Amino acid sequence: MADLNGAVSAIRIGVDVGGTNTDAVALDVSKQAEKDRGVIAHFKTPTTPDVTSGIETAVQTVISTSGLSSDQIASVTIGTTHFINSVLERDARRLTRVAIIRLSKSFLREIPPFSEFPPALTRIISGYCGYVDGGLHIDGSQEAPLVESQVVEQCRIIKEKGLTAIVVAGVYSPIDEVFQQENKVREIVLRELPGVDVVCSHEVANIGFMERENASILNAAILKYARRTVKSFKVALQKLKLTCPLFITQNDGTLLDSASAAKVPIKTFSSGATNSMRGAAYLSGINSEGSSSIVIDIGGTTSDVGVLLPSGLPRAASYFATVAGVRVNYSMPHLHSIGLGGGSLVRDHDGKITVGPDSVGHYLSTEAMVFGGQKMTATDISVAAGSSEIGDSSKVQTIQSEIVDKAQACIKTLLEGAIDVIKTAPDPLPVILVGGGSILAPATLAGASKVITPQFHDVANAIGAAVSRVGGTVDIVQNTVHQTVAQATQYAKELAIKRAISAGAVPDTITIAEVESIPLQYVANQVRTIVKAVGELDFTKKLSELDMNGDYDEDVAPEDVKSDFIDIPETKAVDPRTYKPSIITNSDGVPEWHISETDLDYLADGCYILGCAGGGSPAATRIQLRDQLRAGYKMRIIDQSSLKDDDIVYWGGHMGSPATSVERLNALETIYAFEVLMEYLNHKSFDAVMGLEIGGANGLEPLLVGSTKFFDRPVIDGDWMGRAYPTYWQTTLAVHCPNELVPCSIDSGDGKSILMVRTSNDEIVDRALRASCAEMGSRVGMAAKPTTTEKVRKFGVLNTCSLAWRVGRCLALARATNTIATVAEQIVAEAGGDKSAKILFRGKITAVERRLFKGHSYGEVHIASAPADDPEAPKNQMPSVATGGVLKIPFKNENILAIHEAEDGTVRNIAMVPDLIEVIDAATGKGIGVPEFKYGLLVIVIGITCSPRWVETKAGLEIGGPRAFGHDVDYVPLGDYVEPRSVIEEYRN
Numbered sequence: 005m006a007d008l009n010g011a012v013s014a015i016r017i018g019v020d021v022g023g024t025n026t027d028a029v030a031l032d033v034s035k036q037a038e039k040d041r042g043v044i045a046h047f048k049t050p051t052t053p054d055v056t057s058g059i060e061t062a063v064q065t066v067i068s069t070s071g072l073s074s075d076q077i078a079s080v081t082i083g084t085t086h087f088i089n090s091v092l093e094r095d096a097r098r099l100t101r102v103a104i105i106r107l108s109k110s111f112l113r114e115i116p117p118f119s120e121f122p123p124a125l126t127r128i129i130s131g132y133c134g135y136v137d138g139g140l141h142i143d144g145s146q147e148a149p150l151v152e153s154q155v156v157e158q159c160r161i162i163k164e165k166g167l168t169a170i171v172v173a174g175v176y177s178p179i180d181e182v183f184q185q186e187n188k189v190r191e192i193v194l195r196e197l198p199g200v201d202v203v204c205s206h207e208v209a210n211i212g213f214m215e216r217e218n219a220s221i222l223n224a225a226i227l228k229y230a231r232r233t234v235k236s237f238k239v240a241l242q243k244l245k246l247t248c249p250l251f252i253t254q255n256d257g258t259l260l261d262s263a264s265a266a267k268v269p270i271k272t273f274s275s276g277a278t279n280s281m282r283g284a285a286y287l288s289g290i291n292s293e294g295s296s297s298i299v300i301d302i303g304g305t306t307s308d309v310g311v312l313l314p315s316g317l318p319r320a321a322s323y324f325a326t327v328a329g330v331r332v333n334y335s336m337p338h339l340h341s342i343g344l345g346g347g348s349l350v351r352d353h354d355g356k357i358t359v360g361p362d363s364v365g366h367y368l369s370t371e372a373m374v375f376g377g378q379k380m381t382a383t384d385i386s387v388a389a390g391s392s393e394i395g396d397s398s399k400v401q402t403i404q405s406e407i408v409d410k411a412q413a414c415i416k417t418l419l420e421g422a423i424d425v426i427k428t429a430p431d432p433l434p435v436i437l438v439g440g441g442s443i444l445a446p447a448t449l450a451g452a453s454k455v456i457t458p459q460f461h462d463v464a465n466a467i468g469a470a471v472s473r474v475g476g477t478v479d480i481v482q483n484t485v486h487q488t489v490a491q492a493t494q495y496a497k498e499l500a501i502k503r504a505i506s507a508g509a510v511p512d513t514i515t516i517a518e519v520e521s522i523p524l525q526y527v528a529n530q531v532r533t534i535v536k537a538v539g540e541l542d543f544t545k546k547l548s549e550l551d552m553n554g555d556y557d558e559d560v561a562p563e564d565v566k567s568d569f570i571d572i573p574e575t576k577a578v579d580p581r582t583y584k585p586s587i588i589t590n591s592d593g594v595p596e597w598h599i600s601e602t603d604l605d606y607l608a609d610g611c612y613i614l615g616c617a618g619g620g621s622p623a624a625t626r627i628q629l630r631d632q633l634r635a636g637y638k639m640r641i642i643d644q645s646s647l648k649d650d651d652i653v654y655w656g657g658h659m660g661s662p663a664t665s666v667e668r669l670n671a672l673e674t675i676y677a678f679e680v681l682m683e684y685l686n687h688k689s690f691d692a693v694m695g696l697e698i699g700g701a702n703g704l705e706p707l708l709v710g711s712t713k714f715f716d717r718p719v720i721d722g723d724w725m726g727r728a729y730p731t732y733w734q735t736t737l738a739v740h741c742p743n744e745l746v747p748c749s750i751d752s753g754d755g756k757s758i759l760m761v762r763t764s765n766d767e768i769v770d771r772a773l774r775a776s777c778a779e780m781g782s783r784v785g786m787a788a789k790p791t792t793t794e795k796v797r798k799f800g801v802l803n804t805c806s807l808a809w810r811v812g813r814c815l816a817l818a819r820a821t822n823t824i825a826t827v828a829e830q831i832v833a834e835a836g837g838d839k840s841a842k843i844l845f846r847g848k849i850t851a852v853e854r855r856l857f858k859g860h861s862y863g864e865v866h867i868a869s870a871p872a873d874d875p876e877a878p879k880n881q882m883p884s885v886a887t888g889g890v891l892k893i894p895f896k897n898e899n900i901l902a903i904h905e906a907e908d909g910t911v912r913n914i915a916m917v918p919d920l921i922e923v924i925d926a927a928t929g930k931g932i933g934v935p936e937f938k939y940g941l942l943v944i945v946i947g948i949t950c951s952p953r954w955v956e957t958k959a960g961l962e963i964g965g966p967r968a969f970g971h972d973v974d975y976v977p978l979g980d981y982v983e984p985r986s987v988i989e990e991y992r993n
Contacts, residue, residue: 015044015076017066018470019059020279020463021084026051027466028062030070030077039459041287045070046463055084060240067244074245079541082237083253083469088273090226091328094124098229100201101131102221103167105158105193107138107174107185108668109148110754115669117217119627122329129225131167134158138185139175141781142530142664143483146183147175147754155189159196168200169224173217176667177206179481201227208268208334210479211532213667214624215333222330223270230269234262251472251541255334257282257317258475258538261508271334273327276465277301278337281310281318283468284436287458297434298423298452301464302441305345305363309422310337311940312436315517315538316473319940338940340426344418346441347372348382350411357410359385359418373399382444385411392443416446423451424871425848425942438464475517475538476503481663485529493521493533500537509539530782532663578602580816585809587992595992596718597641599707601630609815610808611703613831613922613931618898619700619728620662621933628670629704632713639707641805642692642718643988647793651691654678654709654717654790655724657702659732659750659773660783662935665701673753674705674785675714680757681749681787690790694720696735698804699728699898700933719805721986726801726951727920730897732773733766734968736953737791739960740799745769748788752780801951807984810834815929827929828944829882831922835948836982843884844902844914844945845891846870846926852937865923865937867891867945885914891945893921895934900969902945915947916971918954918964919978922946949979 014034020027025048035042047065052058059082067077090098106112117133118126136154139147162170172189180186186204193202203224209216238250252265253275265272284290284299290312299318301308311319318337325332343361347368351358359382364371371377373384374395380403386392388400388408427433435452437445438461449455460467478500482492497516504514518536586598597603608622629639647653656674658665682690693715695706706719724735737744747761750773758776763769777784811831818827828843835841851866869888886904891914894900899921902914915921923932926942954960955975966973 014078015072016078016470017063017080018279018466018468019062019080019082020276020465020469021051021055021059021082022276022465025049026055026058026062027463028059028066029460029463029466029470030066030072031467031470033471036286041289041459043460043467044072046460046466048463056236056240059237060243063240063246064244074247077246077248079249079251080241080246081251081253081259081469081472083275083279083465084272085276087226087230087233087269088327090229091125091222094128094328096128099128099225100169100228101167102129102169102171102224103132103162103165104134104171104173104217104221105155105189106133106135107150107172107177107189108135109137109139111139111147111175111668111671112213114628114631114671115214115624116631117221119214119631120329120331121218125328125330129221131169132162132165134161136189138189139668140177140180140183140185142176142481142661142667143782144176144179144182144481146185147781149183150185150188152192155192156196159193162200163197168197169203169227170197170200171203171205171217171220171224173205173213173220175213176211176481177204178210178216178479180206181480203227208270210333210477210534211481211667212333213669215331218330219270219332219334222327222332223268226269227267231266233269234266238262253279253469253472254475255337256320256475256477256536257337257468257472259472259508259541270327270332273334275469277308277310277339278318279465279468279472280308280438281312281337281468282316282471283464283466284438284458284461285312285316286467286471287438287460287464288434288436288456290434290436290456295434297436298426299436299438300419300422300442300445301439302437302444303345303439304347304368304441305343305365306341307344307419307422307439307441309340309342309426311426311433313517315515317517317536317538320518338426340422342418342422344382344415344441344444346381346383346444350380350382350385350407352407357407357414359411359414373403382411382415382441385415386443394443412446415444416449419445420450423449426940427451437461473538474504474507474509474541475536476500476505476507476509477537478503478533478535481530481532483529484531489521489531492531493519493535496533496535497537500535504537504539508542509537510542511539514539530663580813580820585987585991587988589992594642594646595988597721597988597991599629599633599639599641601633603809604629604633604704606809606812606816607704607805608812609930610810610812611698611700612933613811613924614703614726614804614808614920615699615728615931615933616898616920617895617923617932617934617937618662618730619697619702619933620658620665622701622704624665624670625701625704625708629707629711632711635713637711637713639711640718641721641988643721643986644793644796644800644802646718647692647720647796649793651793652687652790653692653694653720653792653796654681654690654787655694655696655706656709656748656785656787657696657705658783659786660777660781662700662933664781664783668781668783671753672785673751673783674709674787676751676753676757677749677785677787678709678715680751680759681747684747684749684759684761685790687790689715690717692718692720694791694796694800695723695805696732696786696788697725697728698723698801698808699725702728703805703808720796720800721805721988722796722800722802723804724800726804726954727918728898729964731767732770732786732788734963736799736801736951736960737795738766739954739957739963741795742766742959744789744791744795746789748773748786750777750780750784750786752784754781756780799953801953803984803986806987807835809987810985818929824927824929826880828924828946829880831924831929831946832882835984836980838882840979840982841946841948842915842978843882844921844947845884845886845904846944847891847942849937849939849941849943850890852939862894862896863934864892864894867893867943870942885947893923893945894969894971896969897934899923901966901971901973902947913973913976915978916966916973916975917969918950918960918975920946920948920950922948947978949977949981952981
């Protein structure tokens with residue numbers, strides 16, 4: 005924006021609306037090199053019930069204090085929790101019912117929308133879901149073309165239902181640059197239903213259909229309210245006679261103009277922490293040094309610790325985010341929070357001083373000793389030590405100097421522990437302290453090259469809003485047949501830069517902040533490329549180019565009235581300490597384990613851990629099976645001892661890429677594959693079904709086949725791998741019975757099936773099927789050659805369903821008893837104890853290398869050791885096989901070796917396939933797949949001895965050992981095998 009003399013104004017106003025206070029600053033960015041960093045004025049005021057009057061007060065004050073005129077202000081940028089609160093509070097007054105149009109001819113039907121929404125939120129916003137032909141395959145080709153008449157029919161139904169907020173969600177829509185299916189549907193909908201709101205999922209989030217659709221639904225539900233809110237913000241600026249552009253900060257530290265924020269308000273949901281980190285970088289001048297740094301934002305109750313990358317943006321979180329209990333997939337900063345703040349309670353336990361994690365919170369001004377209260381807080385310690393001047397220092401003179409020293413030592417230990425957790429390399433980094441509780445921190449901290457508490461640290465959040473930049477993000481899947489990975493990456497960079505310029509960035513200031521290329525598992529010549537470009541906002545553009553007025557026709561609703569809160573009691577959680585599975589003896593005297601929703605939850609968590617980083621997430625399959633149970637269908641598991649000698653056992657599961665399953669979701673491809681093979685073999689039915697592998701999503705697939713909705717057959721408690729392996733021929737059946745893999749069949753779920761009836765060897769079967777699978781969409785259901793009771797008993801890996809259930813129950817028990825810190829020990833106990841399973845290593849991921857070769861994702865993850873003297877480590881922690889140094893785990897879709905490099909350079913292999921090498925998230929206990937390996941993630945590595953079925957023959961080692969994965973290493977057993985305990989045997993009585 006230009007002033008009266010035609011010069012571009014550099015003065016920006018930043019506002020951050022918090023739960024307690026609204027902060028505002030006036031900032032002259034042209035003076036950032038000066039001592040005061042260009043901060044002209046700042047003001048803090050209590051957040052008002054209607055929010056906007058608090059913003060108006062804060063902005064008016066900084067303008068008045070600074071003596072600025074309205075034409076000197078280049079922009080106003082607001083970071084707010086306004087939009088997310090309407091969802092968190094389940095306020096029906098501010099939320100709209102949503103209709104969904106899904107684009108896919110053959111998929112998505114098995115996993116409906118709202119599958120994992122909290123019931124109360126579903127009741128408020130669930131309106132309707134319809135399906136039309138469309139969708140893409142992973143290579144960007146059309147699954148089916150759009151049919152306009154189908155879209156028109158969906159519009160008729162939506163109109164009859166009186167719905168005005170519509171989400172259009174197509175399979176692989178983020179990579180749809182050619183057909184533009186979602187955009188075409190939007191055009192038809194707006195033609196048929198003028199005036200409705202249409203949200204295209206590809207404009208809201210990236211790869212991951214369920215999470216992208218969830219984000220789009222939440223976005224559509226608050227669109228009308230967002231428009232009213234943005235209008236109220238603009239009205240507040242008009243009252244202040246400000247004509248500058250209005251921006252809203254996004255979760256990733258970049259800007260949205262107000263019109264765009266009104267269209268995609270979900271992108272602003274969680275920008276507070278990002279604003280603090282951006283403000284810290286600006287105030288400290290760290291950005292100019294081109295290095296990473298650590299930011300500690302100390303509030304009244306907690307401290308949030310994050311890493312600022314050299315780009316000046318926060319390091320992104322590894323997993324999907326959760327908003328109001330709903331999983332979404334937009335960018336969020338990676339934070340580690342500890343219970344340390346200005347209000348943290350200080351206690352003396354027989355000479356041992358503790359600080360936090362409980363706190364007096366916002367009652368600090370009345371309950372802390374320096375304010376006349378009776379509770380000793382961290383703030384009191386700071387005042388008693390002479391580190392700060394707050395309240396009445398005479399009221400803390402009675403605190404003994406020994407207590408002050410010990411409390412300060414405790415605070416120092418807590419902060420140093422948090423720094424160590426968040427770092428990804430041993431080298432010290434600059435630490436920047438912001439927030440009102442920064443007074444608590446000592447002048448030096450281990451792991452910090454320097455500790456900086458910048459001026460204006462208590463309004464860093466508002467400063468971060470003022471200095472936010474403009475970004476462009478790309479997340480696409482590209483083919484590498486006719487281009488190299490480097491060329492694909494360069495194309496993504498160029499596209500991200502174009503998007504940043506389109507959003508208003510000055511071209512010469514744009515830098516690439518993030519770039520990652522991820523080869524897709526089991527898919528040849530496909531790479532997923534994620535790039536973010538950021539640059540400074542171009543204030544020379546016309547106001548209309550930066551800040552379109554948009555359609556703000558809704559009246560500004562009064563917001564100080566009581567919200568229309570809808571509360572539906574959540575289903576009472578099952579207590580894993582008392583839960584017992586249902587074992588029922590059928591009319592033939594056979595004990596059957598009848599699966600419940602609780603069993604499904606345990607099985608899903610356990611299967612993903614047993615996947616050894618492969619096998620794909622069981623999340624979608626769990627929902628598919630859960631909905632069948634809720635519809636009254638049954639699933640049952642039996643022990644192999646219940647089989648008759650002449651029983652026919654079918655087996656199979658999914659084949660293909662987990663990267664496909666995150667978009668295409670489950671159909672009935674495995675059911676169709678079974679039907680194709682049964683027709684070929686002239687089998688009208690079979691006697692039991694068994695899983696191909698227990699690891700990952702395939703561990704649950706037999707339950708789908710055996711469900712009373714389909715074949716109504718029991719599932720055998722066992723599988724042919726005892727874990728996840730990359731290929732069909734790497735099974736124990738292939739080890740002991742060569743040439744037993746055909747005839748077999750695969751089906752794509754959308755009308756394509758293939759039978760393979762002859763082979764010269766087992767390995768070619770997998771190669772042929774996988775080549776066909778790639779042409780059929782990179783994910784198929786598979787039915788293997790039926791086998792016999794004798795082979796199941798002799799060569800199958802038995803009781804693995806039971807093992808998966810027990811491992812999953814470990815997670816539930818740990819959550820219920822607050823013992824997540826020892827969940828690895830609990831898993832080891834369930835796997836047979838420390839003679840058969842071991843904790844191999846504890847640490848955090850510091851590097852991930854990936855490459856694509858013949859459709860497989862090869863690579864290596866590096867894990868730096870956790871400190872041996874971790875003060876938060878439980879006393880009964882099991883010692884790990886290796887400590888110190890680095891653990892390297894090569895993988896080929898699944899983990900292959902655990903190679904420890906000690907600090908003195910000594911190298912040794914501490915575990916290898918066919919033993920199981922599991923990597924779990926130290927914070928949750930959940931398994932981590934290869935696609936989820938991410939820098940900075942705290943992990944625990946567990947080793948579990950494989951079934952002796954693998955090592956009974958030389959063929960077993962050739963097929964399942966490290967040499968089969970390209971590593972010239974002799975297999976060394978991890979421990980003694982203990983067959984998993986049968987759930988049926990334990991609970992039948």
